[in-house]
Amino acid sequence: MTQPTLDFTALFDTYxxxxxxxxxxQQNSLKxxxxxxxxxxxxxxxxxxxxxxxxxxxxxPKSVADLVSQQTKLNTTFxxxxxxxxxxxxxxxSETQGNVxxxxxxxxxxxxxxxxxxx
Numbered sequence: 789m790t791q792p793t794l795d796f797t798a799l800f801d802t803y804x805x806x807x808x809x810x811x812x813x814q815q816n817s818l819k820x821x822x823x824x825x826x827x828x829x830x831x832x833x834x835x836x837x838x839x840x841x842x843x844x845x846x847x848x849p850k851s852v853a854d855l856v857s858q859q860t861k862l863n864t865t866f867x868x869x870x871x872x873x874x875x876x877x878x879x880x881x882s883e884t885q886g887n888v889x890x891x892x893x894x895x896x897x898x899x900x901x902x903x904x905x906x907x
C-alpha cells in the first residue's frame with residue numbers, strides 16, 4: 789500500500805488564499821499606523837517651530853507693541869498650520885474608514901460565495 793506524498797505547494801497555496809485578506813488588512817493597517825506616526829511627528833515639529841519662534845521673538849523686542857504684533861503674527865501662522873493639519877487628519881481618517889469598509893465588504897462577499905458553494 790502506497791500513500792500519496794504530501795503536496796506542500798498546494799497546502800501553502802491554500803493557506804495563502806485563506807489568509808490573503810488578513811495579510812492585506814495587516815499591511816494596510818501598518819501603512820496607516822506609519823502615516824499617523826509621520827503626521828504626529830509633523831505636528832510636533834510645528835509646535836516646536838512655534839515655540840522656538842516665540843522664544844526668539846521674546847528675546848529681541850523693541851517695544852511691547854512690537855512684541856504683541858509679532859506674537860500675533862506667529863499665532864495666526866500657527867493656527868493656519870494646525871487647521872491644515874486637522875484637514876490632513878480628517879483625510880487620513882476617512883481613507884482609513886474607506887479601507888476598513890472595503891475590507892469587510894470583500895470579506896463578506898467571499899463568505900457569501902463560500903456559503904453558496906457549500907449549499
